[in-house]
Amino acid sequence: MKNFKAVGGRLLQLALVLWAVVTILFVMFRLMPGNPMAAYIDPTFTLEQQQQLMAQFGLDKPLWQQYLIYLGNLLQGELGQSFRYREPVGQRIWILLPNTLILTFSSLIVAYVFGILAGAYLAWRRGSWVEQAAIPLVLTTRAMPEFWLGMVMLAIFSFSLGWLPAGGTRAPGAEYSGFLDLYTSRDFLAHLALPAATLAIYSQGLPLLLMRSNMLDVMKEDFVTMARIKGLSNWTVVVRHAARNALLPVMTSFAIAVGYQLQGNVVVESVFSWPGLGRELVNAVAASDYPLAQGAFLMIALVVIFMNLLADLLYAFLDPRISHA
Amino acid sequence: MPEIAAPAIIKPRRPHILARMFRALRLPMNDPFAVAGLLIYLLFIIVAVFADQIATHDPTEILYTPAYDLAADLRPGQDGFLMGTTSLGRDIFSQLVFGSRSALLIGITAAFMVALIGSVIGLVAGYFGRWVDAILMRLADIAFGIPFLPFVIVLAAFLKPSIWNVVIAMALVLWRDTARVIRSQVLTLRTRGYVEAARVAGSSDFKIILRHIAPNILPLSFLYGSIAIGWAILTEASISFLGFGDPDSISWGYMLQDAFASQALAKQAYYWFVPPGICIILVVSAGFFITRGYENILFPKLSR
Numbered sequence: 001m002k003n004f005k006a007v008g009g010r011l012l013q014l015a016l017v018l019w020a021v022v023t024i025l026f027v028m029f030r031l032m033p034g035n036p037m038a039a040y041i042d043p044t045f046t047l048e049q050q051q052q053l054m055a056q057f058g059l060d061k062p063l064w065q066q067y068l069i070y071l072g073n074l075l076q077g078e079l080g081q082s083f084r085y086r087e088p089v090g091q092r093i094w095i096l097l098p099n100t101l102i103l104t105f106s107s108l109i110v111a112y113v114f115g116i117l118a119g120a121y122l123a124w125r126r127g128s129w130v131e132q133a134a135i136p137l138v139l140t141t142r143a144m145p146e147f148w149l150g151m152v153m154l155a156i157f158s159f160s161l162g163w164l165p166a167g168g169t170r171a172p173g174a175e176y177s178g179f180l181d182l183y184t185s186r187d188f189l190a191h192l193a194l195p196a197a198t199l200a201i202y203s204q205g206l207p208l209l210l211m212r213s214n215m216l217d218v219m220k221e222d223f224v225t226m227a228r229i230k231g232l233s234n235w236t237v238v239v240r241h242a243a244r245n246a247l248l249p250v251m252t253s254f255a256i257a258v259g260y261q262l263q264g265n266v267v268v269e270s271v272f273s274w275p276g277l278g279r280e281l282v283n284a285v286a287a288s289d290y291p292l293a294q295g296a297f298l299m300i301a302l303v304v305i306f307m308n309l310l311a312d313l314l315y316a317f318l319d320p321r322i323s324h325a
Numbered sequence: 326m327p328e329i330a331a332p333a334i335i336k337p338r339r340p341h342i343l344a345r346m347f348r349a350l351r352l353p354m355n356d357p358f359a360v361a362g363l364l365i366y367l368l369f370i371i372v373a374v375f376a377d378q379i380a381t382h383d384p385t386e387i388l389y390t391p392a393y394d395l396a397a398d399l400r401p402g403q404d405g406f407l408m409g410t411t412s413l414g415r416d417i418f419s420q421l422v423f424g425s426r427s428a429l430l431i432g433i434t435a436a437f438m439v440a441l442i443g444s445v446i447g448l449v450a451g452y453f454g455r456w457v458d459a460i461l462m463r464l465a466d467i468a469f470g471i472p473f474l475p476f477v478i479v480l481a482a483f484l485k486p487s488i489w490n491v492v493i494a495m496a497l498v499l500w501r502d503t504a505r506v507i508r509s510q511v512l513t514l515r516t517r518g519y520v521e522a523a524r525v526a527g528s529s530d531f532k533i534i535l536r537h538i539a540p541n542i543l544p545l546s547f548l549y550g551s552i553a554i555g556w557a558i559l560t561e562a563s564i565s566f567l568g569f570g571d572p573d574s575i576s577w578g579y580m581l582q583d584a585f586a587s588q589a590l591a592k593q594a595y596y597w598f599v600p601p602g603i604c605i606i607l608v609v610s611a612g613f614f615i616t617r618g619y620e621n622i623l624f625p626k627l628s629r
Binding site (some may be wrong): 296 | 360466471473476478559567581585591605
């Protein structure tokens with residue numbers, strides 16, 4: 001019962017955050033300098049035609065009415081028309097979302113598998129020269145600008161060695177019959193390799209450092225000492241007893257990492273001309289395509305907010321000692 | 326002997342206010358990495374201050390070779406250009422030197438804003454509790470719901486292009502982490518005996534916060550400040566790279582954008598786009614190293 005109440009409170013908080021982000025978005029885009037229709041209205045339009053268009057987009061109404069229309073539209077999943085593509089924003093986003101998600105999840109899974117294993121290993125080898133050398137190295141990967149790492153990877157593997165393609169998702173002219181056909185093709189995977197590796201190198205630091213410090217904490221706990229006293233082998237103690245417990249917070253951090261990754265994608269997608277949400281956001285903002293920019297921003301924010309929620313809930317359910325206070 | 330006549334006035338000598346503040350920061354001077362980080366900061370500060378003397382050329386000037394050709398795409402050392410030139414004939418070394426100025430300017434102001442706003446909100450929320458705490462922490466929740474980089478991009482698009490956009494965005498959004506940590510620290514400090522004693526003695530809330538609680542969270546503020554320096558520099562670089570930066574100020578991010586847009590990758594011009602990245606890594610990781618030294622002092626359970 002107590003748990004239900006706590007989850008209810010957390011959902012209420014979620015609603016508040018969603019409303020606030022949506023409102024901030026409205027204010028930001030309505031305060032944009034110049035007429036939001038400037039990019040859409042052709043200079044040859046007559047004044048009457050312009051006003052007709054303004055009315056069509058609800059821009060002739062007072063601000064509070066525009067705000068209510070905006071909220072109403074959002075609740076129905078209506079994101080408006082893109083100025084540039086002359087097609088619904090929602091449709092555009094659904095085309096791009098799979099690309100972004102594939103990039104995000106493939107890089108994060110690689111990063112987490114590596115990070116967890118390496119973190120556990122470094123905790124086990126605490127104080128050795130391997131650890132002394134590895135930790136500053138890991139911190140350095142966290143200090144790299146992701147897009148710069150992408151540039152270096154491109155220069156080496158694409159331009160100098162010519163091993164991998166330089167950008168996009170498929171070779172020019174290549175056609176694929178379907179969704180699955182494209183995403184499992186050799187061509188697509190070759191295009192995915194560099195951006196995913198770039199993001200993975202950047203992201204492995206978080207699970208690695210988390211896993212390491214959790215392991216160090218867990219190794220001092222009584223039940224680990226107990227396992228040692230029982231005479232269990234070093235391997236059993238480290239893997240079966242310590243690592244399993246240290247893994248919990250690392251797994252919840254995965255949800256948060258998805259949210260962060262989506263933000264980092266904005267630059268990496270731009271470097272590799274990866275047709276995803278982040279790159280579209282940048283292009284839309286640069287081209288004053290406000291409805292599309294707003295939609296892409298909202299989509300990224302939604303994922304961030306839901307991933308934060310998921311992390312909180314996972315944390316509480318996986319570790320009953322944490323209470324929702 | 327008038328000196329001996331007035332012993333009552335002699336107070337115990339207190340160290341200078343600056344010395345006391347320095348000690349209150351508890352800089353991790355015995356951790357080799359932290360010291361290395363501090364030295365890197367020092368080096369970049371010196372370069373930034375003396376940029377005019379160190380740079381060999383005006384970083385924005387279009388240069389010509391002694392043979393009166395445009396000095397475009399020269400390799401390092403060619404015609405006396407230490408690190409070569411850009412496609413438009415600008416000196417890379419001088420741009421790198423001047424880039425340290427905007428990096429430190431942005432880094433330090435952003436860190437100051439984040440640490441200040443985060444600390445004040447954390448202190449107020451933790452000390453006063455109840456509805457003040459509830460409101461401030463819901464604000465933090467909202468800030469956690471805003472995707473930071475997209476937010477900076479949109480902000481930069483409708484403010485005038487300026488290096489301060491990054492600082493404004495960080496002040497608006499990134500205070501959240503600092504505030505949460507400092508709030509939880511204040512929650513435990515608030516119940517300490519000396520705070521109770523001060524309250525019983527009739528100290529005002531303002532005085533208790535300023536004299537008894539704030540000094541104890543100063544190292545935490547500094548820790549989050551040094552993380553924020555790195556964030557600010559990385560964010561500025563990303564924003565400039567995406568083309569939303571200030572076109573009139575030379576920064577490392579601007580250099581990378583220039584190199585990327587001028588096909589430096591295809592031209593194999595490693596001398597152009599590698600150095601700015603290395604500089605960013607050095608400054609940002611210096612912040613991380615200092616942070617780590619701090620963590621060993623603040624949370625000593627990790628070190629054996």
